[in-house]
Amino acid sequence: MSLPAIAPSLLAANFAHLDREMDMINRSEADYLHFDVMDGEFVPNISFGFPLLEVAHNLCKKPLDVHLMITQPDRYLADFAKGGAAVIQVHYEACPHLHRTLAHIRELGCEAGVALNPHTPVELLKDVLAEIDVVLIMSVNPGFGGQSFIPHTIRKVAQLKQLLLANGSSARIEVDGGVSLANAADLLRAGADTLVAGSSVFKAADPEAAIRELKHVSTT
Ligand code: DX5
Ligand code: ZN
Numbered sequence: 001m002s003l004p005a006i007a008p009s010l011l012a013a014n015f016a017h018l019d020r021e022m023d024m025i026n027r028s029e030a031d032y033l034h035f036d037v038m039d040g041e042f043v044p045n046i047s048f049g050f051p052l053l054e055v056a057h058n059l060c061k062k063p064l065d066v067h068l069m070i071t072q073p074d075r076y077l078a079d080f081a082k083g084g085a086a087v088i089q090v091h092y093e094a095c096p097h098l099h100r101t102l103a104h105i106r107e108l109g110c111e112a113g114v115a116l117n118p119h120t121p122v123e124l125l126k127d128v129l130a131e132i133d134v135v136l137i138m139s140v141n142p143g144f145g146g147q148s149f150i151p152h153t154i155r156k157v158a159q160l161k162q163l164l165l166a167n168g169s170s171a172r173i174e175v176d177g178g179v180s181l182a183n184a185a186d187l188l189r190a191g192a193d194t195l196v197a198g199s200s201v202f203k204a205a206d207p208e209a210a211i212r213e214l215k216h217v218s219t220t
Contacts, residue, residue, distance in 0.1 A: 161191030
């Protein structure tokens with residue numbers, strides 16, 4: 001099994017020392033910086049948007065993985081692409097015309113991702129798999145960092161892996177919410193290949209080491 005990609009979530013960073021936090025990410029074995037956008041409408045919280053994206057784009061050398069927890073992502077896709085997003089993830093639950101939205105993300109030169117809330121079954125993606133570069137399985141109800149991991153997610157990752165294999169899709173499987181050393185190995189064995197980690201990285205005594213440990217967690 002190849003090493004998983006690690007995507008530390010900026011939401012858990014210390015904003016008083018963003019330059020230091022970004023230096024740490026740049027030095028680390030992180031593969032992406034996960035950037036959570038919340039609109040107070042799709043989720044019961046508001047996080048940050050374009051001004052901080054500009055800062056992250058300027059300071060961070062890792063590709064930006066933008067997770068849009070917003071009701072009308074189509075309106076802003078071009079701005080996020082222009083602002084430096086390498087990956088744009090929209091929520092299945094917020095996209096009545098998901099096929100068009102995903103095609104648009106690719107046209108903008110970004111990887112197209114679909115996030116699924118904990119209650120949304122993976123089978124609903126079957127007819128758009130060809131448009132998807134990454135599926136973001138939410139392992140908490142989106143809106144806040146620091147929540148407890150929902151154990152059912154492990155089975156859901158395995159179901160998604162089966163669905164992708166059965167349909168010849170090489171989409172990545174990314175997991176977001178409450179990810180730590182306590183569940184990383186189970187997630188990877190189930191088929192995940194990218195792990196988002198907020199609190200378990202940024203609240204660790206040594207965040208750079210926490211990233212390394214997640215990346216090299218033993219799955220045997
Ligand atoms: C939750 C966000 C997550 C969050 C993860 O709505 O989408 O990306 O930052 O943080 P932790 O790892 O602390 O659950
Ligand atoms: Zn996220």
